[in-house]
Amino acid sequence: MPARTKEQLMQIPGDIHAVLTDPRTVISGDRVQIPFQLDDALYKRLNVILKDIGGRWDGRKAVRAHTFPFPVAEFMRACLAAGEWPSKFEQGWYPTPPAVVYDMLEHASIRVGHTVLEPSAGVGSIVKRAAEEMGIVDCVEIDARRVHALRELGAARRVIHGDFLDLDPLAIDEPYDRVVMNPPFNNAIGHVMHALGFLRDGGTLVAILPEYVTWHSDRATCEFRELIALAEGELIPLPADAFTPSGTSIRTVLLRLDADPDGSLPTHGWHQRQPLQLDLFATA
Ligand SMILES: C[S@@+](CC[C@H](N)C(=O)[O-])C[C@H]1O[C@@H](n2cnc3c(N)ncnc32)[C@H](O)[C@@H]1O
Secondary structure: OOOOOOOOEEEOOHHHHHHHOOOOOEEEOOEEEOOOOOOHHHHHHHHHHHHHHOOEEEOOOOOOEEEOOOOHHHHHHHHHHHOEEEOOOOOOOOOOOHHHHHHHHHHHOOOOOOEEEEOOOOOOHHHHHHHHOOOEEEEEEOOHHHHHHHHHHOOOOEEEEOOHHHOOHHHOOOOEEEEEEOOOHHHHHHHHHHHHOOEEEEEEEEEEEEHHHHOOOOHHHHHHHHHHHHOOOEEEEOOOOOOHHHOOOOOEEEEEEEOOOOOOOOOHHHHHHHHHHHHHHHHO
16 A cells, blocks of 8 residues: 555555456445455555545444444545555544543533534534533534535534634624634644634633643643633543554543633633724723
């Protein structure tokens, strides 16, 4: 298999391309089924690719296929035409394991009717549980395959397909009571800072972050820690193996921020107050 870095398109090797385009191979709906014998080594390599795209082997007699949380047929046609596939880990997709979601919801204390924003929702590990807590959940996701899975899940009031960082906090009707998020780690601080703009004064934000935010000494990370300290937020270490079920050994922490109405966090209310403050400054 070619050397790879995360978030790269990977070339489909010729022998695997031949298997996937074999007229006996069935690629339909959410499934890829290969009803003929492959040698072990070829099967193993094919299995790695199908899993990397997001598939899971379902060995039940009635299925015996790789199944995907999105309609794979159209997607696979595009991959085969291009001769390459995007990894499921593209855009930093690491689903939050159930035990971590449980911890997050303990901290978020979602009450019946609370509005909740999940701004990088993946296929909805957090969305589903937040909705089960009777939160009214809106979510955002950049990847079309995962948006499809979120819509199929049916747990959110709104599923927005787009780049969360492009959404204007002041364009929403009402800020959210809760923000719960596990953002892409390549810009985790940027996502949390942006998400604060959607949070109601008095609301709570809970986020999973890479552990290095607790010690990195670059300016953005130092300022972020200062902001957390000023707002009396908590950075709680998670077990070292918290993300092993999602295939990564990255160490993580849980951030909990309660937005004090008179506090320093750049919440939705804070954003709304900015133009007024500028006007006052202009007339002083
Ligand atoms: C670490 S995963 C977390 C998924 C989900 N929150 C969960 O806990 O299972 C990050 C997700 O953010 C999505 N994402 C990355 N950049 C994004 C952006 N700018 N706007 C919205 N979603 C984004 C990725 O596609 C991926 O599904």
